[in-house]
Amino acid sequence: MRLFRKMPLRGVVANTVTYSTLIQGFCQLGKLDVAKEVFQDMVSQGANPDTVTYKILLDGLCDNGELEEALEASKVDDAWDLFCSLPLKGVKPNVKTFTVMISGLCKKGSLPEANMLLRKMEEDGIAPNDCTYNTIIRAHLLGGDLATSAKLIEEMKSCGFSSDASTVEMVMDMLSDGRLDKSFLDMLS
Numbered sequence: 184m185r186l187f188r189k190m191p192l193r194g195v196v197a198n199t200v201t202y203s204t205l206i207q208g209f210c211q212l213g214k215l216d217v218a219k220e221v222f223q224d225m226v227s228q229g230a231n232p233d234t235v236t237y238k239i240l241l242d243g244l245c246d247n248g249e250l251e252e253a254l255e256a257s258k259v260d261d262a263w264d265l266f267c268s269l270p271l272k273g274v275k276p277n278v279k280t281f282t283v284m285i286s287g288l289c290k291k292g293s294l295p296e297a298n299m300l301l302r303k304m305e306e307d308g309i310a311p312n313d314c315t316y317n318t319i320i321r322a323h324l325l326g327g328d329l330a331t332s333a334k335l336i337e338e339m340k341s342c343g344f345s346s347d348a349s350t351v352e353m354v355m356d357m358l359s360d361g362r363l364d365k366s367f368l369d370m371l372s
Contacts, residue, residue: 184217197228203236210243218243237269238280245287262287278304282315289322297322298331313344321350324357329367336370346371 187197187205202225209218222240225232232240244262266284269276276284281304288297297319304311316339323332336346346354351371357363 197225197230199225199230199233199236202230202232203239206236206243207239210239210246215243232272232274234274234277234280237265237274237276238283241266241280241283241287245283245290276304276307276309278309278312278315281309282312282318285315286318289318292322292326294319294322294326294328310342313339313347316342316344317347317350320346321353324350324353324363327362329363333367333370336367340370 184205187201202221205221206218206225209215209221218240222232222236225236241262244265262284266276266280269280281300285297285300285304288294288300301311301315301319304315316335320332320335320339323329323335339346354363354367354371358365358368
């Protein structure tokens with residue numbers, strides 16, 4: 184941070200990449216308050232956040248448990264409000280940004296909201312990728328919603344995607360302890 188603060192004294196202007204890197208570092212350290220401060224500084228200094236910046240900040244907020252606040256409180260700088268405000272800030276969420284938010288909702292157990300966001304993503308013309316599908320399928324499997332899991336697996340396969348190792352491993356574990364039958368394994372292959 185000291186080096187960052189010395190940049191203007193040396194005639195170096197921080198740009199979007201510089202700020203994004205710094206935000207990522209603070210998020211990885213779990214210092215979200217500092218990451219949010221740097222983000223606010225970024226905006227006030229005229230360095231426009233881009234999709235990468237927002238993805239980093241959303242990842243940090245979701246991974247560090249601020250999603251719950253986002254869904255229950257109404258803080259402007261928490262994950263859900265930040266995600267919803269992206270279009271107002273001139274940033275169109277992409278597949279990675281949507282997937283991060285869907286993952287955060289799934290981690291919290293907010294599957295109806297995750298499903299709605301998946302459909303909104305499609306309505307906005309952004310095609311889910313294999314990571315998006317595998318994330319939401321695993322959440323539904325863990326939640327015991329086998330019917331929705333099966334529909335999502337079929338939808339994923341119709342888009343040309345396949346299950347990742349984590350999804351296959353989860354299905355194998357659930358098969359071995361009797362929570363699933365072999366038809367799920369057949370669907371994945």
